Amino acid sequence: MINRKTKIFSLTALAVGSIYFLSLTTSIKANVYLTVKMSMLEIFPMANKFDRKTAFFNKKQRRAAGEISGNPYLPSLMVYYEVKRDNKLIGYYFIDSHKVRTNKETIAVGLYLDFSIRDVKVLSFYEPKEYFPVPFWLKQFKNLMVSKKTMQIDYDIQGMTGATLTNRAVVRTLRDRVSLLKIHLKK
Helix, strand or coil, X not given: CCCHHHHHHHHHHHHHHHHXXXXXXXXXXXXXXXXXXXXXXXXXXXXXXXXXXXXXXXXXXXXXXXXXXXXXXXXXXXEEEEEEECCEEEEEEEXXXXXXCCCEEEEEEEECXXXXXXXXXEEEXXXXXXXXXXXXXXXXXXXXXXXXXXXXXXXXXXXXXXXXXXXXXXXXXXXXXXXXXXXXXXX
């Protein structure tokens, strides 16, 4: 049988724990930097049409994309946009949300028709600011072709000191998604 002191202690501990948890969750706020529409127009200022497409991948296609990216665990679904100017295809655009350390980051990526990177923008970032991928770091990706042999951190890509997990998350996303798109559009 639980005595009165134990009940009071338990309820007090629960209340203090709840208040502490709520104070933590309210201090974590959304760090949204760009909307999807804003990023589309920043990456492709000359575009006047973004056609949303959905790609589904079977096991064989995921395996082929995995050989390009170096990651055998790729998703079965990807949403991307065909970017057009006056109904002429000028590139591709996609968004990806992924976990960096314990929280998520969302990036927008523009690709040229040859699948080289046009630009990378951060839409949202929920990790501490010291891990944020700054714009001059993201500029390194411009015009790079994506494969498992390119985009090596500290070789092709200069890493950000103190943000190794952010470095890896962005590079992994670029490799994985561009590889899937290459396989899908290879038809």
